[in-house]
Amino acid sequence: MGGTKTAGDMVMRMQLAKGMRIGEAKKYVADKLGVSVMDLSDMYVMMEVRERLGLGLMQPVADTPTGIEAKLNIAKVLGITINSVERFKKRAGLV
Amino acid sequence: MKTYFTRMGDASVTFMAEDEIRNDISDAVALAAKKGKIPPLTQEDMDHLFEIITMPGNIVGVNPGDEIVSTSDSQSDKLFLNTGLSLERTQQALVHERCFGADSIDLGFPDYNFKAAKPCAGTESLAAKNGLNQLIIPFLYAGMPNLGFYTKPDGPVENWAELLPDGKIEEALAAQEAAVDYAVHDMVYIAEKMYKIGMDGINMDTAGASGDADFLAALKACEAIRTKFPDMGVEMGMAGEYVLGMHGKLTYDGVRLAGLYPHKQVALAEKAGATIFGAVVNTNSNKSFAWNIARSCTFIKECSNVSNIPVHVNVGMGVGGIPMCEYLPSDVASRADKALVEICKIDGL
Numbered sequence: 001m002g003g004t005k006t007a008g009d010m011v012m013r014m015q016l017a018k019g020m021r022i023g024e025a026k027k028y029v030a031d032k033l034g035v036s037v038m039d040l041s042d043m044y045v046m047m048e049v050r051e052r053l054g055l056g057l058m059q060p061v062a063d064t065p066t067g068i069e070a071k072l073n074i075a076k077v078l079g080i081t082i083n084s085v086e087r088f089k090k091r092a093g094l095v
Numbered sequence: 096m097k098t099y100f101t102r103m104g105d106a107s108v109t110f111m112a113e114d115e116i117r118n119d120i121s122d123a124v125a126l127a128a129k130k131g132k133i134p135p136l137t138q139e140d141m142d143h144l145f146e147i148i149t150m151p152g153n154i155v156g157v158n159p160g161d162e163i164v165s166t167s168d169s170q171s172d173k174l175f176l177n178t179g180l181s182l183e184r185t186q187q188a189l190v191h192e193r194c195f196g197a198d199s200i201d202l203g204f205p206d207y208n209f210k211a212a213k214p215c216a217g218t219e220s221l222a223a224k225n226g227l228n229q230l231i232i233p234f235l236y237a238g239m240p241n242l243g244f245y246t247k248p249d250g251p252v253e254n255w256a257e258l259l260p261d262g263k264i265e266e267a268l269a270a271q272e273a274a275v276d277y278a279v280h281d282m283v284y285i286a287e288k289m290y291k292i293g294m295d296g297i298n299m300d301t302a303g304a305s306g307d308a309d310f311l312a313a314l315k316a317c318e319a320i321r322t323k324f325p326d327m328g329v330e331m332g333m334a335g336e337y338v339l340g341m342h343g344k345l346t347y348d349g350v351r352l353a354g355l356y357p358h359k360q361v362a363l364a365e366k367a368g369a370t371i372f373g374a375v376v377n378t379n380s381n382k383s384f385a386w387n388i389a390r391s392c393t394f395i396k397e398c399s400n401v402s403n404i405p406v407h408v409n410v411g412m413g414v415g416g417i418p419m420c421e422y423l424p425s426d427v428a429s430r431a432d433k434a435l436v437e438i439c440k441i442d443g444l
Binding site: 001002003004005006008009011012013015016017018019020021022025037038041042055056058059060066067068070071074081082083084085086087088 | 159160162163164165166192193195196197198199227228229230231232233234235290291292293294295296326327328330369370371402403404405441442443
């Protein structure tokens with residue numbers, strides 16, 4: 001699907017964590033992001049969405065979220081628990 | 096007579112006429128349906144497959160919006176393993192995320208099996224943490240159950256491959272059963288280490304490679320991991336289309352493991368708690384690409400039909416219709432992908 005160029009990483013998260021099939025996973029992510037299922041694969045739409053919501057970009061600039069920063073926002077937007085995010089918060093004394 | 100550019104299962108180029116391609120498709124479909132005791136592809140599917148195989152152009156693709164996601168095996172070391180580029184595994188993972196558009200990536204020990212990784216679990220955890228801090232895409236820890244590594248001289252149990260030809264049947268069965276317990280222990284041990292560091296999931300690659308005992312080890316380990324860590328995803332990727340009965344009597348949930356094809360394998364993987372299933376169909380290098388992809392589609396369509404979890408078909412060297420060769424030709428690789436997405440409705444590759 002194109003990973004962080006589009007919404008591939010997030011669709012993949014829903015498959016891995018929840019065992020959702022592709023149609024269900026795409027619909028879940030599209031609903032959470034407020035876009036159509038078709039838009040999930042469109043890098044033109046998704047670049048704006050990812051930048052606005054802080055979900056991380058394939059070609060990041062210095063002041064956009066990368067790595068664990070982006071995953072913190074992804075967890076919030078998708079309403080899921082991401083293991084590495086929870087471990088980061090615990091180790092950083094944020095919880 | 097018009098002929099079409101295509102390849103054989105060893106990747107050599109060949110030119111085939113329409114009726115040759117259609118005959119290969121129907122022969123392969125009939126064979127797969129008979130072997131697997133599954134429905135054949137419909138005539139509409141076979142016609143669509145012919146269209147895909149004979150489409151003009153080098154690379155073909157799916158329609159916008161029909162894209163699926165990808166998982167991998169040992170991908171964070173492939174740049175070094177395949178090309179010699181001296182990049183640390185976390186760097187390789189970032190290349191896959193930021194240059195290749197991977198939807199996920201996995202970390203695997205260079206000696207890519209759980210038994211070898213176990214004594215290095217501490218340093219593997221550090222590499223995992225480095226990756227997790229920098230990556231956005233899901234990051235899995237991957238390895239092979241590889242039951243054969245538990246046999247002497249590399250492991251503690253007797254080698255059943257030597258016992259069987261000597262007629263020591265009971266000893267061979269006992270050795271496989273003992274190896275299962277060791278393998279399950281190691282896989283759960285690694286999974287616990289990776290869960291505590293924050294890994295998104297575990298990928299058991301080539302489950303069933305040593306036969307039914309190997310598949311049983313993967314199923315039991317998956318069940319244990321998902322029980323202990325319910326929010327940790329588990330991908331179970333198979334080694335072949337058919338589980339070899341090296342033991343012959345092993346069962347999981349009352350189902351005999353020997354002789355299972357993908358549509359039966361996925362049911363057990365699901366029962367064990369796997370969240371993604373990696374189906375495999377092996378390539379016959381003496382047959383055409385049309386024959387191989389038709390056979391793959393027949394098995395995978397039924398697997399996808401019966402599955403409640405995502406099916407990520409293994410499409411690489413010698414599997415999923417792809418020729419048995421080191422460098423995958425884009426022409427047949429893209430056609431295999433398109434056929435599996437459009438005919439079999441798969442969830443990933």
